[in-house]
Amino acid sequence: MFTKELYPKKMNRKKFQEISKLREKEAKALLRAQCAHGAYYLAGYSIECALKACIAKQTNKHDFPNKDLAGKVHIHNLETLMKLASLEQHLQRDMSTNSALSINWATVKDWKETSRYSNNISTQEAKDMISACIARKNGILNWIRKKW
Numbered sequence: 001m002f003t004k005e006l007y008p009k010k011m012n013r014k015k016f017q018e019i020s021k022l023r024e025k026e027a028k029a030l031l032r033a034q035c036a037h038g039a040y041y042l043a044g045y046s047i048e049c050a051l052k053a054c055i056a057k058q059t060n061k062h063d064f065p066n067k068d069l070a071g072k073v074h075i076h077n078l079e080t081l082m083k084l085a086s087l088e089q090h091l092q093r094d095m096s097t098n099s100a101l102s103i104n105w106a107t108v109k110d111w112k113e114t115s116r117y118s119n120n121i122s123t124q125e126a127k128d129m130i131s132a133c134i135a136r137k138n139g140i141l142n143w144i145r146k147k148w
Contacts, residue, residue: 013056017148020049024141027130036126037119043129044111047078050144054085057148076113087147100138107132108140 023046031039055073073084082088095102107128115121133141 011052011056013053013148016049016053016056017145020046020053020141020145023049024134027133031123031126031130034123036123037115037121039126040111040121040129041113041115041118043126043133044078044108044113044115047108047111047133047140047144048076048081048113050141050148051078051081051085051087053148054087054144055081058086078111079109082109085144085147087144090147091143094143098138100135101140101143104132104135104138104140 023042027039027042027046030036030042052073073081075081082091091101091105095105111129131139133139136142
């Protein structure tokens with residue numbers, strides 16, 4: 001049985017930020033424990049939550065939500081979430097002068113939530129995903145978190 005605290009009906013920017021950091025921590029722990037599948041999956045969710053925090057930042061506290069945007073953001077596609085977070089042009093600009101950021105986005109962007117059903121993700125794929133997410137200087141999570 002889920003409780004309100006374990007399964008909140010309402011999410012906000014702060015909650016997405018917290019979950020992003022938690023999923024990153026869990027992904028690293030799973031990789032250390034040789035659990036590549038879970039590590040890969042949770043690293044992607046960390047990116048998803050970071051992007052959703054950016055989207056939540058666009059909403060003013062007492063504004064009525066934009067119905068079109070609200071319906072579109074309940075997805076797991078990282079490229080679409082990047083667009084909805086209004087970060088796509090910023091990312092393109094930064095990638096044009098930063099090849100490491102571009103390589104990291106190329107690694108991360110194809111993540112799918114359906115990877116939770118995969119049992120063929122290699123340890124190297126998980127390492128590459130986590131590295132692309134958390135690289136100190138050019139990691140996608142660090143890039144997004146500067147904007148959330």
